[in-house]
Amino acid sequence: MSDRGADVLRPAPHPVPDSAPQAARALVGVHAEALAQAIEALGTRSWHSRYPESPSPRVYGEGAADAGREAFEGRLTRHFEELADQPATDAWLGAEVSPYGPSLRVEYPHQQVDGLLAAAAAAMGPWRDAGAEVRAAVCLDALDRIHAGSFEMAHAVMHTTGQPFVMAFQAAGPHAQDRGLEAIAHALLEQRRMPASVVWEKPGRGEPVRLAKEYRIVPRGVALVIGCNTFPTWNSYPGLFASLATGNAVVVKPHPRAVLPLALTVSAIRESLRANGFEPDLVTLAVEADGEGLARTLALHPAVALVDYTGGADFGSWLQSQAATPARSVFAEKSGVNSVVLDSTDDLAGLLANLAFSFCLYSGQMCTTPQNVLVPRAGIQTDQGRLSFDEVAARLAGAVRDLTADDVKAVELLGATVNDAVRASAAGLAELATACDGQVVLESRLVQHPGYPDAVVRAPGVVSLDVSATSAYERECFGPVVLVVATDSTEQSLKRFVETTREHGAMTAAVYSTSEAVLEGAREAAMNAGVALSENLTGQVYVNQTTAFSDLHGTGANPAANAAYVDAAFVASRFRVVTTRRQL
Amino acid sequence: MSDRGADVLRPAPHPVPDSAPQAARALVGVHAEALAQAIEALGTRSWHSRYPESPSPRVYGEGAADAGREAFEGRLTRHFEELADQPATDAWLGAEVSPYGPSLRVEYPHQQVDGLLAAAAAAMGPWRDAGAEVRAAVCLDALDRIHAGSFEMAHAVMHTTGQPFVMAFQAAGPHAQDRGLEAIAHALLEQRRMPASVVWEKPGRGEPVRLAKEYRIVPRGVALVIGCNTFPTWNSYPGLFASLATGNAVVVKPHPRAVLPLALTVSAIRESLRANGFEPDLVTLAVEADGEGLARTLALHPAVALVDYTGGADFGSWLQSQAATPARSVFAEKSGVNSVVLDSTDDLAGLLANLAFSFCLYSGQMCTTPQNVLVPRAGIQTDQGRLSFDEVAARLAGAVRDLTADDVKAVELLGATVNDAVRASAAGLAELATACDGQVVLESRLVQHPGYPDAVVRAPGVVSLDVSATSAYERECFGPVVLVVATDSTEQSLKRFVETTREHGAMTAAVYSTSEAVLEGAREAAMNAGVALSENLTGQVYVNQTTAFSDLHGTGANPAANAAYVDAAFVASRFRVVTTRRQL
Secondary structure, X not given: OOOXXXXXXXXXXXXXOOOOOHHHHHHHHHHHHHHHHHHHHHHHOOOOOOOOOOOOHHHHOOOHHHHHHHHHHHHOOOEOHHHOOOOOEEEEEOOOEOOOOOEOOOEEEEEOHHHHHHHHHHOHHHHHHHHXXXXXXXXXXXXXXXXXXXXXXXXXXXXXXXXXXXXXXXXXXXHHHHHHHHHHHHHHHHHHOOOOEEEEEEOOOOOOEEEEXXXXXXXXXXXXXXOOOOOOOOOOHHHHHHHHHOOOEEEEEOOOOOOXXXXXXXXXXXXXXXXXXXXXHHEEEOOOOOOOOHHHHHHHOOOEEEEEEEOOHHHHHHHHHHHOEOOEEEEEEOOOOOEEEEOEOOOHHHHHHHHHHHHHHHHHOOOOXXXXXXXXXXXXXXXXXXXXXHHHHHHHHHHHHHHOOOHHHHHHHHOOOOOHHHHHHHHOHHXXXXXXXXXXXXXXXXXXXXXOOOOOEEOOEEEEEEOOOHHHHOOOOOOOEEEEEEEOOHHHHHHHHHHHHHHHOOOOEEEEOXXXXXXXXXXXXXXXXXXXXXXXXXXXXXXXXXXXXXXXXXXXXXXXXXXXXXXXXXXXXXEEEEEEEEEO | OOOHHHHHOOOOOOOOOOOOOHHHHHHHHHHHHHHHHHHHHHHHOOOOOOOOOOOOHHHHOOOXXXXXXXXXXXXXXXXXXXXXXXXXXXXXEOOOEOOOOOEOOOEEEEEOHHHHHHHHHHOHHHHHHOHHHHHHHHXXXXXXXXXXXXHHHHHHHHHHHOOOHHHHHHHHHHHHHHHHHHHHHHHHHHHHOOOOEEEEEEOOOOOOEEEEEEEEEEEOOEEEEEOOOOOOOOOOHHHHHHHHHOOOEEEEEOOOOOOHXXXXXXXXXXXXXXXXXXXXXXXXXXXOXXXXXXXXXXXXXXXXXXXXXXXXXXXXXXXXXXXXXOOEEEEEXXXXXXXXXXXXXXXXXXXXXXXXHHHHHHHHOOOOOOOEEEEEOOOEEOOOOOEOHHHHHHHHHHHHHHHOOOHHHHHHHHOOOOOHHHHHHHHOHHHHHHHOOOEEEEOOOEEOOOOOOOOOEEOOEEEEEEOOOHHHHOOOOOOOEEEEEEEOOHHHHHHHHHHHHHHHOOOOEEEEOOOHHHHHHHHHHHHHHOOOEEEOOOOOOOOOOOOOOOOOXXXXXXOOEOOOEOOHHHHHHHEEEEEEEEEO
16 A cells, blocks of 8 residues: 555645744754654654653752752742733732642732733734744743753642652653643644645646745634643643644633742743743733632633633533633643453552552542542452452552551652642541442541641542442542442443543543453443543553653543643644735 | 654554455555545645546546436436435425526435434444544545536536536535545544554663553544535535544535535445445435424534534524534634725736626625725726726726626526525615615626526626725625725725624635735735735636635634634544553
8 A cells, every 4th residue: 555645744844934033043953853853753652751750860960959949949938030020910929838838928920911911912923923943942942941940840849739749840840841842842743734835736728827825824812721739730731832832822820729830830931932032921920819710801801712721620611611612712621530440460469559559649639540440249350369349449458558558658659638628538438438338448547747747648548339329439539539339240340431431531541351352342441431541550650640742641532621632633723824825 | 954853754554454344445555545645735735636627528528417417307306215224214305496496306304313313323333443544545435426426416506506507516526525535635644643553662770661552543423514505515525524534423414405415425425335334324414394403403412523514603603602512513614704905906907807707706605705895095006007996996896797798608607696685685785885875886787597587696786885884894795795895095904804804704815916015914914814815816716716735715713714624623623542551
C-alpha cells in the first residue's frame, strides 16, 4: 500500500514575519530543534521530556534546592511585586493558608474586570501578527523561565495543595512543564498544517486560473484559565499554553487557596513576553476577593472566547451550560469515579503494592486516583492461591496500612489533606459503611506530621460494600477513601464499570486479570466507557499517572472531561483561519 | 532553521485489522493512492479534484446525461424502494414540489425514532473496529457510487432547490463529492496522527520502564446531519463523511422540500456499506411528517452525539443553545450578511461582470452571495474615470440587467426561486426602499422560463440606501436583492463591514481597490471580522464560490458558522482516543 500521502505531508515551519520583535525572532532558531523533537514525539507517542523530573542536585545543581526554598520563603508576608504592573489594579489581597499549617500572607493585585480584559484584548494584535513560529518560541522561553524556578514552585505548590514535597516538585514542576511543552508543540503543529500561502492553479482549456491565497491564523479572543486547588500548574498549563501559542491572550484565575503557583507562572510568562518585545498583559493573573464570584463574571464576559476549567462538577456543569456559546468554547475537567476491576493475578504482591501506592499518593486527592475496586463476591484467583472477597479487601487494607505505617515516611507519600470536605469524608467512614450496609475494613488513620503539627494528614481508609449499594459508590468520594465493591462476577464488574463511567465519568481505569479473554473484555468495556485503561500494573507505573507526549489525560468521551490533554481536538478550535485570495 | 520535526512527522497508515470484512479490506489498497493525494492536497491547499466538474459527454460519456434524466424521471410518483429496508419504517410520505413547477410525488419511508437510532447505534461496533483505513476506503467507495449518479442527482437537485441545471450538476455533484472526499481525507489524517500503538520506554538508572500502549479510535455516537433546501448535498457531505469516516453512525434528516438528493446519497452509501460487509443502518434517511419537528426530536435524543446543520439562524441558534451539551457537539452554518467594499478599480468592466454574475447565480440564493455593496458617498476612482455613488449603483444595476436580459439564457444562470420568502423579498423592493429612505435602482425582474411556465424566476434587484439605514442592511435579505450602501468613506465601509460581520455573521467578503494600503486595511478588517476575503476578482473566479482542498467555507470566527469546511477543528472532535497500556 502506498503511503505517499503520509510522506508528503510535512507541515513546514511558517515564515517568520520581519515585523516581529527582533528578540522573539532570534528565539525561533534557538528553540527550533526542541520544538521539532516535541512534535516528533507527539506523532510517535514515545517517551519525551525536556524537564528532568529528578530533584537531585546532580541534575539541578548543588544550591538549587536551598535557593528555591529561600525564594519561596522570601515571598511570604509580602506583596507579589512582580505583578504590580498588571493593568487595572484596584486592591491587593490574598488569604492562602498552607494545608501544612502556616498562613502564607502573600498578597496579589486585584483587577477591575473590564480594564483587565480590555488590556488583554488590546495586547493581541502584535502577538497574532508575529505568527505561529514566534509564538511557539516565546512560549517555550516562558516555560524555560518557569522551569528555572522549579524548586520555588515545589514549595509554593506544597504549601497551597498539601502535596508532599517530591511530588510537588515533580508534578507541579517538570511534569507540568512537559505538559505545557506538549500543548505548545501541538498548537504549533496544528497551525503549521495550514500553509501560510499557496499559489493555486486550476487547469483549464487555455491558461490555468491562478490565485494567490494567504491563510492567516486568527485567535478566538481572550482565553480564561480557571485553576484548581490540588494541581494548580499541571492542570492549567495545557490550556494556558495551547491558547497562548495559538494567538489568544490568557487570563489566569487561580483557586483562592492556590494562587502562588499561578502567580509564579504568570509572572515568568510576563517576564518572557516583555523580554521578547510583547505586551505582558497578554497573560495576567486575576485573583478574586471573598465572595466575588470572579470565575463566573469572567466566564460570561463577551471578550472571553475560550475557557479551560478543572475542578468540581457543579461549577464545571454550570460553565458548560451557561458560559459555552457558539462564540465561546469551554474545556472542562470535572470530577469522576475511577474503577479498578480485579479478576485474577499472577503477581498478588505486585498488585497490592501498586494499588496501595496509587491509593496513598497525595492521600487519594488526585482526579486520577482509583476509588471503586470491583471484586467478584466469590473472590479471585492469585499466585498465592484463591482469595475470598473479604480476603482481597483485607489484603488491600493491609498493603495500605503497611505502606503508611511509619509517620515520618508516610507524610512524604500522603502529603496533607487539602480541605475540610476531604477531612470529613476520611473521618466519616463508619457512617458511610452504616449507610451502605458495608464494613470498614480499614479506618483512615490520622498521621502525625513530624515537621508540621497543624497539618491534617490522612492515610486511606477502606470500606467494603455490596454492588447493590449504588448510591455509595456511584459518586466521587474525593480523598483517602477506597471502596471495595462485591459483584456477582467479573462480567458484572465490567458492566458496572462501564455504567458508572458513562453516567458519572472517570479519568482512569484499571484491570487485573490473567485471562486474555477478560482483558479483551476490559478493553472493549474501556472503549464503551470512554476511559483509558491500565492493565496489570504491578511495578513502578501507576494508574493515576499519565505522561506527557504519550498518555492522554482524560478522553473527552465520558462526563469527567470533554477534552483530553493533549490531542488535536483540544487545540484545533483555539484559532481560526482567515483566507485572503486574489487573482494572478 | 531545522525542520526536522516537520520532516519526521509522517502519520503512517494504521494497520488494517484482519477482522474487517474481506471486501472492505480489499478497498484499502484500491483507494490508498487517491487518499494519499487528497491528504497531500490538504497540506498544500493546491488545486485538487477527483470528480470532473464538466458535464460534457467527452468526460461522462455519450449517454450519461440522458440516462441520468431518465433515472430521475423513473423516480417520480413512486416509493423510493432502495430505502425500503431502513429500520423501524412506519409510513411512506413525501411532498416535494419542484421550484420549476411539477410535484415530484416520490415517497420515502418514515421511521419510528427510537427504533431508527437503536439500529444506527447497534451498527457501530464493527465499523469502529474496522479501523480508520477501512472506513476511509469504504467512504470513498460510497462517494464513487454517488458520483456515478451525478446526472440523476443534478435533476434531483434542480427540482428540489431551483438551481439551474449546470449549476445543479456541478455544485451538487462533483463539487459536493470533492467536499466529501476532503472530509474523508481530513478524517483519515486526523485519526492517523495518533499511532495505533507504541512501545514506550522511559530511560532509568537500570532497565528502562517499558509499556505497550494501544490507541483506539472510538466514535462519539450517532451523528445527525440536518440538510438544507438550497444545497442539500454540498452542505451535508462534509459533516456526513467526517462523522462516518471517524466511526460514527449517521442519520440524515433532509429538508422536507429537498429529500430526493439525500435519499439518493443515503441509498448509495447504504449500497456501499452492504457490498463491503457492513450494516447499512450505519447511514439512514429520516424524513419527517408534516409538523413532526423531527429535527428537534433527533437533536435532543440521548443517542445523538454530533449534529451538523445548515439553514436559518433561528433553528441554528436553538440547536446551539438547546441541543449542544458537553456530550453533544453542534456544527452549525446559519445565515449571514456578506459585504463587498468598493474603493477603486482599474478594471471596472471586469468588476461589474464579476459582481453581476455573483449576484445572479442561483438568484442570489447562496449563503455566499454578496448582499451589501459598500461604496463611498463621494464615489470611486476607476479606469473609466471617477464614478459618483449613484453612477456606481446604476452601473451595477446595468450589469445585472444586461446579464439577465435574455430570458432563455437568464434562466440557466438564475434558476428558480426556492420559496415564498425569497419571492416576497424580491417583490418588495419598493417597500424596502421606502422603509429605509433609499431608492430602487433596479427592480427584480420576473423572468419567464421557456420550459417551466410555473417557475418563479427572478433577476436580482438593486436598492441604494444610506449607511445610516442600518436596520435595512444589517440583516440577511436572502435571494435576489443587492443593497448598495453609501458610506462616508472606504474607512467607514471597512468599519461597517467588520461590525456587521461580527454581529450578524458572514460567509464571504470582497474588496476592490487599487490601493495597497486599502487592501492591507481590508485584510486586517477581514481578520478582525473573521471572514475570508476575495480581492479584486474580475475574472472567472467568484466571491461566492469556494473550492474543496484549498478554500475554507466559513471560518468559525463569526456568527454565521461555528466551523469551517474542512479544517482540523471540524473533524478532530468527532472521535475520541482510548488508550490501553500494560507493562512489558
